[in-house]
Amino acid sequence: MSEMFNLPxxxxxxxxxxxxxRVVLNPHAVIPVVSIAVYYNVGSRNEREGRTxxxxxxEHMMFQGSENVPKAGHFQHIMKCGGTMNxxxxxxxxxxxxxxxxxxLPMALWLESDRMRSLAVTQENLDNQREAxxxxxxxxxxxxxxxxxxxxxxxxxxxxFANAHSTIGSMEHLDDATVEDVQEFFRxxxxxxxxxxVLSGAFESAVAKDLIETYFGDIPSQPLPPELDVxxxxxxxxxxxxxxxxxxxxxxxxxxxxIPPRRSPEFYALYLAGKILYDGESSRLYxxxxxGEESVIQLFGFTDExxxxxxxxxxxxxxxxxxxxxxxxxxxxxxxxLAAHGxxxxxxxxxxxxxxxxxxxxxQSSMSRAQQIAEFALYDGDPKLVNSELFDLLAVTPxxxxxxxxxxxxxxxxxxxxxxPAGKG
Amino acid sequence: xxxEFRCNPPEPLEPxxxxxxxxxxxxxxxxxxxxxxxxxxxxxxxxxLAFNLGDINDPVDARGITxxxxxxxxxxxxxxxxxxxxxxxERLGASISTNSSDDFTIVAASSLSLYRTEILQxxxxxxxxxxxxxxxLDLYRRNTVEHLKFQRSQPNFLAGEQAARLLYGEHPYSKxxxxxxxxxxxxxxxxxxxxxxxxxxxxxxxxxxxxxDRPEFLAEMNDLFGGWQPGTPTVEKFASPPSRTARTLTIVxxxxxxxSNIVIANLAIKRTDPDxxxxxxxxxxxGAGASSRVFMNLRxxxxxxYGAYTRLGAKQLAGDFEATAEVRTEVTGASLxxxxxxxxxxxxxxxxxxxxADAKNFLTGVFPLRAETQEGLxxxxxxxxxxxxxxxxxxxxxxNIEVVTARDVKRVANLHIRPEEMAIIIVxxxxxxxxxxREYADSIEIFDxxxxxxxxxxxxxxxxxxxxxxxxxxxLNIDFQGQRLPVTMSLEQNGSAVTGELETMLGNGKIADGKxxxxxxxxxxxxxxxxxxxxxxxxxxxxxxxxxxTITAPIVPDPLSFSGSRQA
Numbered sequence: 001m002s003e004m005f006n007l008p009x010x011x012x013x014x015x016x017x018x019x020x021x022r023v024v025l026n027p028h029a030v031i032p033v034v035s036i037a038v039y040y041n042v043g044s045r046n047e048r049e050g051r052t053x054x055x056x057x058x059e060h061m062m063f064q065g066s067e068n069v070p071k072a073g074h075f076q077h078i079m080k081c082g083g084t085m086n087x088x089x090x091x092x093x094x095x096x097x098x099x100x101x102x103x104x105l106p107m108a109l110w111l112e113s114d115r116m117r118s119l120a121v122t123q124e125n126l127d128n129q130r131e132a133x134x135x136x137x138x139x140x141x142x143x144x145x146x147x148x149x150x151x152x153x154x155x156x157x158x159x160x161f162a163n164a165h166s167t168i169g170s171m172e173h174l175d176d177a178t179v180e181d182v183q184e185f186f187r188x189x190x191x192x193x194x195x196x197x198v199l200s201g202a203f204e205s206a207v208a209k210d211l212i213e214t215y216f217g218d219i220p221s222q223p224l225p226p227e228l229d230v231x232x233x234x235x236x237x238x239x240x241x242x243x244x245x246x247x248x249x250x251x252x253x254x255x256x257x258x259i260p261p262r263r264s265p266e267f268y269a270l271y272l273a274g275k276i277l278y279d280g281e282s283s284r285l286y287x288x289x290x291x292g293e294e295s296v297i298q299l300f301g302f303t304d305e306x307x308x309x310x311x312x313x314x315x316x317x318x319x320x321x322x323x324x325x326x327x328x329x330x331x332x333x334x335x336x337x338l339a340a341h342g343x344x345x346x347x348x349x350x351x352x353x354x355x356x357x358x359x360x361x362x363x364q365s366s367m368s369r370a371q372q373i374a375e376f377a378l379y380d381g382d383p384k385l386v387n388s389e390l391f392d393l394l395a396v397t398p399x400x401x402x403x404x405x406x407x408x409x410x411x412x413x414x415x416x417x418x419x420x421p422a423g424k425g
Numbered sequence: 426x427x428x429e430f431r432c433n434p435p436e437p438l439e440p441x442x443x444x445x446x447x448x449x450x451x452x453x454x455x456x457x458x459x460x461x462x463x464x465x466x467x468x469x470x471x472x473x474l475a476f477n478l479g480d481i482n483d484p485v486d487a488r489g490i491t492x493x494x495x496x497x498x499x500x501x502x503x504x505x506x507x508x509x510x511x512x513x514x515e516r517l518g519a520s521i522s523t524n525s526s527d528d529f530t531i532v533a534a535s536s537l538s539l540y541r542t543e544i545l546q547x548x549x550x551x552x553x554x555x556x557x558x559x560x561x562l563d564l565y566r567r568n569t570v571e572h573l574k575f576q577r578s579q580p581n582f583l584a585g586e587q588a589a590r591l592l593y594g595e596h597p598y599s600k601x602x603x604x605x606x607x608x609x610x611x612x613x614x615x616x617x618x619x620x621x622x623x624x625x626x627x628x629x630x631x632x633x634x635x636x637x638d639r640p641e642f643l644a645e646m647n648d649l650f651g652g653w654q655p656g657t658p659t660v661e662k663f664a665s666p667p668s669r670t671a672r673t674l675t676i677v678x679x680x681x682x683x684x685s686n687i688v689i690a691n692l693a694i695k696r697t698d699p700d701x702x703x704x705x706x707x708x709x710x711x712g713a714g715a716s717s718r719v720f721m722n723l724r725x726x727x728x729x730x731y732g733a734y735t736r737l738g739a740k741q742l743a744g745d746f747e748a749t750a751e752v753r754t755e756v757t758g759a760s761l762x763x764x765x766x767x768x769x770x771x772x773x774x775x776x777x778x779x780x781x782a783d784a785k786n787f788l789t790g791v792f793p794l795r796a797e798t799q800e801g802l803x804x805x806x807x808x809x810x811x812x813x814x815x816x817x818x819x820x821x822x823x824x825n826i827e828v829v830t831a832r833d834v835k836r837v838a839n840l841h842i843r844p845e846e847m848a849i850i851i852v853x854x855x856x857x858x859x860x861x862x863r864e865y866a867d868s869i870e871i872f873d874x875x876x877x878x879x880x881x882x883x884x885x886x887x888x889x890x891x892x893x894x895x896x897x898x899x900x901l902n903i904d905f906q907g908q909r910l911p912v913t914m915s916l917e918q919n920g921s922a923v924t925g926e927l928e929t930m931l932g933n934g935k936i937a938d939g940k941x942x943x944x945x946x947x948x949x950x951x952x953x954x955x956x957x958x959x960x961x962x963x964x965x966x967x968x969x970x971x972x973x974x975t976i977t978a979p980i981v982p983d984p985l986s987f988s989g990s991r992q993a
Contacts, residue, residue, distance in 0.1 A: 007468065030466055031797050032441035068431050077434055079716050080783045082790015101790045106435035114431060131953060135932060142930075202441055214430075247908060282515045346516065353518030357537050360467055364798040 020193025034201035053169020230308030342402030456627025489603030595664035625656030674866030758861030901989030
């Protein structure tokens, strides 16, 4: 495998503006394209009780225009240059990003700085976007089969309010919000010293630095947001809940475990255990349940990566007449087996190849580079981790995986959510 | 003020040239053309083995065989079962896929360059020694027949099927899909013979992009593919597409549809036409994107639809131009009017400088974005070679866009958009569509969803039909994935005009311009979601105090049926 270690590190330059905005440049001049990623250190974890849903509401507000960019102007400007763009909200952060032809770097910086500097937080925009978020909640959560199960199981897994509540939040809380509340939220969390800006692609560092100073340099910094406590007791306490879903056509279940934070050795070991259990057609559970027993329509699993306590999930939608408890037994049996014997050498070879393949492919596009760098810069204060994390993952031993599965997954200390179709039809 | 420079969008920097080097080309003794694009910026490799063999080459007595062959290549070979192949590929962290289109069949493989030899061997294995196992063929037949049935429920498929028939006539581009009976009679021996006859090296191009050592790679290619026996690829003669002389209207009747799927089409250019660049610029101005004219008119200004576009289908031997939209049934005629307005306008008026510049900036801007990943770059190179485009095609692409003038745009619009001979295809409720669309065409034909021609008279609603009274409060249930979701519709009626409100779980909508014809109600309820207008298209049939019909909601692709009664 010597060849894969020739992967050259990404070139990174990090610095801060006078107002505290952290900047990372990744000049990478292969294709004349540039991506910008602006990550604000605010997610649902920052929301207080009685004020849930604000971080996500803000993502909407950021497309409603600013001093020099009209409503919907952001999208139009990007389209006319031949670019792409979006924004998303998670528990950890809110991000905004664009990819453009390299010559359009000033456009990207103009658009992002104008809304950081002078977002139009007006009553009209607030009312309008509050309604938009309500519709989004109805569409994506309330009115989708299985749409609420991940929010429900998070409430079962986490005890700390900062971790447990959903990103979409409470519509009553949004209704209670005044335009002053929202302006205050913007002032605190959308300050330059609470954000990271990453450029990746074809640009000259000196030119980029000048432009960044010009566009972002005079945005005033703000006092840092209040300290945050995301600590958790380790127990989940074997919680069980039955959820009547009016739209679900079939029963389903979801099992969730609370696990250590991202980048911890245990998290890495469990991330790889997940790949062995549920990732791809040669994974253990796919072979057992989809092929062997032919008992499930759909099998899924993933890790939710957070700076604080994180989680791992396995779920399934069984075929109509199949016994759910039998399927869960098969899952727990495979977990037990992995905890007892660890992964096979073939499984280790497969996940190593997949890790390297994923890492190399991530480097192809300026957007995925910018996003990964921004996460490490924001969460860890160290963008260089983008170059070393692969090796931390490759260093995980079969015994670490075996041990971590034994401690964190092969246990009754997990949340189980049963979805019962409750339609009256 | 220091901030004045912020008032306007900034000027771009000097554009950076986008240089794609020319690849190396050679040919094996058996005629297999090899194109090597060495690119070692990342330790990755992409292979494509592309055959000049498409669905159009299906023998008349074995339709669907090319696509069946492509799908079954990786489902069993001389040395491995389907499952063993899947495991071997995943173990490398790699992927292989196989597909056919109208013109070509492509086997694609990609992996870390570390495994370039192993994945190349697996690619050779599935191309050279597939066995088409009986059980895998059986599964393919069952799944495909199910899929063909499902297609007939999709209005887009029905519209495309008619458009292809009308434009291409006896040319095989007219067949967009095999029939169930074609698939059911595919047998293993025929597949084996077809594979031996058509998948031959002198009818294929092998393209590699990535970190590759040329001599080593060529030696491997000789080992793996050197013994592959050449065949005699037949150069087929196809009938020419018919020339059209009149504007026609073809309706595919889906009773109760709340939406009309409109396609307006004529033959245009093949992929190698010298007018290609001015035509894509013209199409960008007219309707390719969400800031193009057709979208701005039908969606942004009129609110008839969520999206309205124009599209160029430039294939190897011929091509077409299409304007398409899914609109609310009651604005079918109004949408045709706007479409033809825009089609005439781009032919008669010279496009403005800003509009032309926006279209060209978009096309030159997205081009390098497409080449960022190895897969994206490989696709550009594969298309260039399959269509036989010039050697400097990728190098001169942006220049070729930039030199297009407003006069060029007008010229190609007049050549390749010909409103007087276009085929209008509308999938929807024929009874509703007919009176609205009739005036836009010289002749009319109506089909059911199975493709059987229907008698036009069946769909003509007499003027004397009595207008039903639909005023009042209706309690209705929508059938959504087996669930019954309650909605309430409150209506006021004045003659045939209807207004009111629709209350649903998704919010409440206002009904402003509903209409009753005979016992039929057609109306649209407008609500707002995420700051954008959202429309529920209602099509109902009243029978005293009972009503049934369909509602089309933006989130759900198909119309949802409803039924219920008037509250006392």
